[in-house]
Structures are given as C-alpha cells and as structure tokens.
Amino acid sequence: MREDSGFDSQAHLALLEQQRQVFADDGRVLDYIVKWNPRRAAKEDLRPGKRQALWTQTVSLRHGNVEHEAKRVMRLVERTTQPHGLFLLEPDYELEGWWTSLDDTPQAVIQRYQAHATHEQFHSEIKTDLDLERLPSGKFATNDLILHLAQLAYNILRLMGQLGMTGELSPVRHPAKRRRLRTVLQELVHRAALVIRKARQIIPNIGQGVGRMTVLSILRRRLRYLRASPC
Template identity: 75%
Template sequence: MPNIKFRASRRTLTSHSGLSIIGQCIEIAGVDSIDGRFPTTLGMRTSDVVKSYLGLLCLGMSDYDAIENFRRDKPFQQLLTLQKVPSAATLRQRLEKLAANDLQARTATWSTTLLSLIEAPITAETTHVCLDIDTFVMDNSNSKKEGVSRTYQKVDGYTPIAAYLGNEGWCLGLELRPGKQHTMKGSNAFLERVLPRAQGLTEHPILLREDSGFDSQAHLALLERQRQAFADEGRRLDYLVKWNPRGSATADRDTWLAVAADYWQELRPGKRQALWTQTVSIHDDNKTEYVVQRVMRLVERTADRDGQLLLEPDYELEGWWTSLDEAPEAVIKRYQAHATHEQFHSEIKTDLDLERLPSGKFATNDLILHLAQLAYNILRLMGQLGMTGELSPVRHPAKRRRLRTVLQELVHRAALVIHKARQIILDFGQDIGRMTVLKTLRSRLRYPRGTPC
C-alpha cells in the first residue's frame, strides 16, 4: 500500500467548475432583474438568494442546509456572481417571503428568455415540434406539508403538472398541485400560459400530446379554439389526446364490434385488430358545437402469444382525439413517443433531488418547482450543447443526455482557481477534454448574440 499523506495549502480549489457555465446562464436568463421588484432586505440582495438556491439545484441539491457548505466557498460565490451567500435560515425565510409575494409569476419568463437568446436547438418529430403536457406524482409520505394528500398512485404527496417542448424536452411549465387535485382542474389555464411560450420559441407546427386524464369536452373545445387562433396568425397547432372510455368499452361492446366488423386485420394467430377514424360532436360550456375526429383501435385476442387458447375472447378498446389528418397507424405511433416525457419527470425528482420538497408551505414549494424549471433547462442546455456530437466526452452516442450525466461529466469537475489581472482562471490540469467542453460552452453562450457577457 502506498504511503499516503494529507496536507492543506493556500491554493483555492473547486469541485464544481461547471458553475462557471451555470452562472452565465442565470445571468442571460435575467434573474438579476428581480432586485428592482424585490429590494434588498437585511443587506442580502434578492437575486443572491435566488441564484444561491438555483446553484444548489444545479448541483443536484434541494435541502436548505446544503447551502451551509458553500458559505465560505469563494468559487461558489464568484462563479455565480454573488455579493453574499445566505445562511440556511435566511434562505428558507427569504424564499417563503418571495413565495408570498408571488415571485412565481416572474420566473416563467426566465427559461424562455434563456432558450430564445441562446437559440437552443428544438428538434421536431417529423412534421411537428411536440409539446407534451402531463402530471406526475411526488411521494411525500409521512409528512405534514401543506397540500400533501392522496394521489392517483395511492401514495401521499403532490401531483405537479409539467410541459416539455421538442425532442430535447425543454421545460416550459412546472407548477405544483395538491396530491388529490384532478388532472383537469386548472389544466386549461395552464395550457393557455404555456402555448404562447412554445409559440415564441419555434416557428414549426406544434403538436400537443396529452394522456387520457385530459379527456374532457371543455378541454377539447379549448384546443379547437386555440387551433383557430393559431390559424388566424398563419401558424399551425394540432393535438393528440388519449380517449378515456369511462366504462363504455365494456357496456357497448356489441356496438363497437359491429363498427369494427369491416376493419379487422389479423396480426398473428389468435390476435386481430381493427383501426378506423370516426367524427364526434362535442360541446363546450357555452353549448357551442365542435366536430372532432377520434382514431379507434379494437384488439381481439382468442389465444395468448404462446398459442394457449383463451376460454373467451379478450377485447381491448383504445381511442385518440386528434386533429391530425393522418392514417390511424401514424397517429398511434406519434402518441407512443409521448411516453418519453416520463424520463423528464424522473430527472426532476431524482437528479435535481426534488422528490421530497424541502418546505412545509405549499406556496414555497411551488416557487421551488418554478426555480427548478430554470435549473432543469440550464443543465439540459449544457448537455445538448456540450455533450452531443464530436464535442462530447467519451460516451455512447445519444441525442439527449440525462441531467445526472451532465452533473457527473461537466458540473462536478475539479479545478484550481487562479486570480490574475482581474480575471478568474480555472486550471483543469491534464483534464483537457472537460476543459475544452466548458471553454466551448462559455464561448457559445454569448449575450446578446456574439456580445460577451
């Protein structure tokens, strides 16, 4: 075993050199502008409080006490351009006060500002850029936090709603909800907030995808009105919403079998399916009628995949509300890609350490999720610009990197901090690969368009 000794020196080291890029993104997003709206309190700028917590989230931490490890960490303060680093108590108290003053309403623009100014890549899926909206469960069992209640997954927690744009999964909306709140409650208002953000980021046609929790006549009527509003501006909006049969699949089986009689196709011995499109009239709350189309699929199984015959046929009925003028097979294939957003939920809960929210107050936890939206987009931006293509460190090829991979490869990188000629120099030693990536990112993230930060 080698003879290992330990010693300390006067050199300044950092284990999170990726904060140099995170601080730059926070500046581009315009977080400093809140100081005019929320003035300094007790010598601590509001922007310092918010940027400190954003720094924690971008390091994969969410607990207030984690800030104590950075109060004497000069690189943390300098790379995020902070005048002061708050204590855990100050951080908690100021975030609670900001939540009470509705800072959430201002945070929504930060992500769109960042993505717009940087001209973030937004990849379309075939002809449309997809906008996926869904709720998910955050398990906060065995806690007495405000808003924690029984969720649809039979655990106590919250059911926030999120919106993701493009194949990259840019987060355009992330709002907290009580665990027992139904998916549709407040979803129309959420959609009306998110659509203009998506419209401002891409000129491609937008395809809105949602699961069966959003199946309601009022929601479909809103989608039709939004389609018309887009069309009036020379834009295109389509939607794809999973149908909720609400028991009609069993009650009207004979009716569905009669309709499907002309569409049966055998997939294998003992299994066949019928695909067809039908038009349905719906009404909004004002009794206005809309004619929409629904793609239907009925699957009949008389034997399982191993050839074992069933005692009686098994039927599975599914449907999708859509404005797409495509074949049923193409519509179903487009909806199947909607499942990708489940990974984005997972990254928010695990990679950003937000499964169990830190505050006991609902409004504060809602503010934290709004801040997490920006932190998520910053890390996603670092992954898309710095970890794909030839610039990426040695890893398997991918179109998108998980946030955890960005944290491991780019954020948590050791460097020697050198102050020289009023500059901060990060010395990576022989780690030339990571140095090249961060240097390229620093050059790429210019504001506005070519002007150094």
C-alpha cells in the same frame, strides 16, 4: 392540447368541443389529442388476421342534452410471437385509441401524441434527478424562488450534457442524442474524494480524473466559443 387517458370522459370531451367553438368565434384554433381509455371495449371492435390496423371512427357523445360528434383514431396490433421469438398459442391483441380534432392521418396523430411521452421524460428529470417532486416550503414565494433556481440548474446541466457528453465525448456505455441530468451529475459533477489526515492537516485527495478533466476542458472551450460567437 395533449392529454393522457385519465382525461377520457364524455363530459371533458364535450367541454373541449365547446371550447373549440369559443376559440373559433374569437378567430383562434384549438385542437386536441386525448388518449382513449378502452375500459370494457366490445370484442367486436377487434380485427383479427392483421398485424397492425389503423382506422378512424366518428363517435357520438352526449353530455346532458347536448350531443357532440368526435373523431377517434384507432390502432390494433396483433402479435403472434413474443419479442424474443417464442410463438404464442393464441394471438395477442392490443387495442389503442386517441380522441382528436385534427384532420391529420392516423399515423400523424399517433406520432404527435408520442411526443407527449418524450415531454414527460423531461418532467421526470426535474422531479427525480433534481429532487423536486415535492416543493420544500408551504409559502408560494419560496417555492417560486426554488423553481427559478431549478430552472437555471436544469438549463446548465442540459447544456453540459449536450456539449460535453454527446458525439465523440459520449461515455463508453452507448451513444445518445441527449443525456439525463442524473448521468451528467454522475459523470461530470459528483466526484469521489479521499480525506487524508497528515501532519496535523486535513487534505482532500480528489485524484487526477484524466478522462473527466478532458471532457470538462473541452466543454469549457465550447462554452467560450459559444459566448464569443456573434448572435
């Protein structure tokens, strides 16, 4: 379980510790990483003189009449210059922490939590690129149908981005391992057209779009190859 600093409270951490015991009694395992909210952290926790320090603390938590012990991974970063090279008059300190039940090294715990941010990027694409931040209906069944259709559209656009806009087919801007749904829509789906009225006819002129048609043609061949490949 990965949670951000909004879940950092002694009551919630005590509940997690109780649930870990319930899971253990059933023969299951529950582990968690919760981002620490420093609030008004004591200044003596800072360790000046080092560029980066990692350490682990054991903290006693009391909820009601029950006391728990929880592990907290801490990271202190000291910056004496800004990213563009300007020296600071006084060092800048950034103190972060993560509550966890894992026995991994501090570096491994931090890397596991950073995957949470990557997962949030996919949530952002669903809410913004697919415009589903607010569901359209007050009926559960309708919203359930919308989410299923959104899942289908998301998977199709993600597949189009992975097969048609990475590697040698990457846009001129920059190479990437994956493309946002917005980029796939702009590059492959959305198409500007000119409406021509001539001889009492309405003719849509969408142009040649050689580059885009090349990508779509290669994407079509790749999809046909995947379909024909044995499972």
